[in-house]
Amino acid sequence: MFELKRYVSRPCKTWATKSNYMKPFEKLIAGLGVLAITASVALTACSKSADTAEVSDEVSIYLTDDAGPFDNVFVDIRYVEVKVQEGYENKEHEGDKDDDDDDHFDDNDKDGDNDNKSKDQFGKWDTLSIRPGVYDILKLRNGVDTLFAKGRVKGRVRKIRLTLGRENSVVLAGTAYPVLLHPGINNYVYIRTLNRHHEMLAAKHIGFWVDFDISSSIIKDGSKFYLRPVIKPFCEKQFGKVQGKLVAADLHTFVKIYNAKDSGAAIPERSGEFKIRGLNEGTYKAKFVGVSASRLVDTTINDIKVVKGKETIIPTVTLRR
Incomplete structure (x- = not known):
């Protein structure tokens, strides 16, 4: 399990100025003014908080396999993160206008722009709990899946990001071959998620399934094998x-x-x-x-x-x- 570090804001220092030495009456008037402004800001903040109150959702991601013609396919997965749009809730697909809008929300959120970033104008990345290591993907075929990652988030899940390690390999006809990342790609894999890609497993608990398409992801070039991951999200109700x-x-x-x-x-x-x-x-x-x-x-x-x-x-x- 990975520990998600949180950044804590530090209190600001108060520096001495001329206003610290005002006459008592002037200080009283100024104090009343500050009190009124503070009260106004507090009321505004409370109103905004009530309008956008968020309750955290539990997120579960299940891994399954779209098989390929190999004996084994070993993929090294180190991290799983979800990109969360705060202030919006996760809901099941209903085929309504909001869902159509959802399909195009992050068209400008390019995957490559997210590399090595923790947040941007489209949302922030939250790290989920997983067992990091090498997965034998072909064991997850013919309807078999495994609970792969889980955690809690506040907001709508927009993307899933996998970080791959280097211990990737395939076994073909009893012989093991190393698998390299395909030239031109890095070790990040992005999966865009829409409302129709998840379902409610229970109240405030959403589930995604991600299908690792082995036949499209493993490329043989001469005597070498390369990995260019093709992963499709889905859920049982909508597919x-x-x-x-x-x-x-x-x-x-x-x-x-x-x-x-x-x-x-x-x-x-x-x-x-x-x-x-x-x-x-x-x-x-x-x-x-x-x-x-x-x-x-x-x-x-x-x-x-x-x-x-x-x-x-x-x-x-x-x-x-």
């Missing part, structure tokens, strides 16, 4: 999921669900079962592809309907050589 089962001569198979705007992927379990979460509503295709030297014939299924908050079941698929 759909697809579940199915694969029967094949062997299970070295990669499943991809896709349309023109969205996609997801899975590697079936030994039982052949798979699940893909965090899909936007729409009509998708499912493609089943044999990896390595499996020599399985690729199969595509069309017209898969995905509905938010629902699970779509695909009929059992059989692949043959």
Whole structure:
């Protein structure tokens, strides 16, 4: 757990001036004036505080995986922070006008402008509690997730920021390879969040799921592997999921669900079962592809309907050589 340092303001010193030596009557008049101003400021401050009173929300972030064709993918995660817009509350997506405005609030808040910053005009960064270290992302596939980070914030969560370490690697066909950060990017990963990306788990407790898209995040260039993280936020209520089962001569198979705007992927379990979460509503295709030297014939299924908050079941698929 990381300790969030707080900065405490120091009292100002009072310096002697001519006003310290005024005559008693002048001091009385001046004192009454100061008292009136102080009372006015206090009333204004109390009114403002009542109008923008904030109650802290508990935030939970769950990590899951959109699988890729590897044995293991190890990602080193050191910090998780959330960018909070103070004075605004976290609420569930209702499809109203306020939500439309929310979609464009921070269009000018560029990710690169946040590097090494604790706050700006769009909000401040709060550090959440996590277990820093290396995560085997592929263990979090087919509907599995883990409580990844948690904490309390005052205000609306606008972005999530991950800070990556250097101990990143993949295992492919039993051989481990180091994974470097892709040229041109640093160790910060930003995830923009909207109202539809979280749900209320309980009163004043919001939950996000972040889907690490391994197949898009790991890039092979010659004999080297690079990491360019692609992470998608979602929640169960506002996104759909697809579940199915694969029967094949062997299970070295990669499943991809896709349309023109969205996609997801899975590697079936030994039982052949798979699940893909965090899909936007729409009509998708499912493609089943044999990896390595499996020599399985690729199969595509069309017209898969995905509905938010629902699970779509695909009929059992059989692949043959």
